[in-house]
Amino acid sequence: MASRLHRIDPQLSPARPDFRVAQMVGRSFRCGMLARREASGLSWSFAWQEIASVAGPAQADHLVTALGQFVESVDRTAARRIEVLPKGCPGLCRDECLAVSIIAASQLGACPALKACVYALIDCNNIETCIATAGTFSAALHQAGQSLPPDVVCNALALLPPEPIGSRYNA
Secondary structure, three states, X not given: OOOHHHOXXXXXXXXXXXXXXXXXXXXXXXXXXXXXXXXXXXXHHHHHHHHHHHHOHHHHHHHHHHHHHHHHHHHHXXXXXXXXXXXXXXXXXXXXXXXXXXXXXXXXXOHHHHHHHHHHHHOOOOOHHHHHHHHHHHHHHHHOOOOOOHHHOOOHHHHXXXXXXXXXXXX
C-alpha cells in the first residue's frame, strides 16, 4: 500500500492542519534535494518559504538547518538517486512520501517503521546517520509545534523494488 499522500483521502484532506505539515515536510525535502543538485541557494529559499508558510518565519531558520542535515545525510548515503518532483508540482512522489514517513515515524518513536522507511528510501544498510538526522529534524518540528499524523507512516515494504524471480531461492 502506498502512502496516503499519493492519493486523495477524506481522512487526510487539505483542510486538516496535519496535512499541511506533511505537505510542508515533503515539499521542503524536495527543495532541499534540488538545492543539493543545483548547488545554489535558490531552492533553499523555496524550502524556507515552504516551512515559514506553515511553521512561521520565527521557526523557519532552525527548521531549514535541521532539514538540511537530513537531506544531506540522505543524499550522501543513498545507494541510488533520490527522486523528487520539480518545484511547484502538486502532491508528492514515492521518495518524497518516504521522507515524510521517516520524519513521522521518528516523531512517533516507531522504530521498526522508521528503519524500514529509511532503508526503502536510501536502498542500503547504512541507515544510522539518516535515522539520527531524521530525529533532529523531527524534534525541531515538534519544538516548533508541528506534528505529523500517524497515518502518513507508510508500509515501506510495499515501496521496495521487487526482487528478481528466484533470486531468494538460488542456492
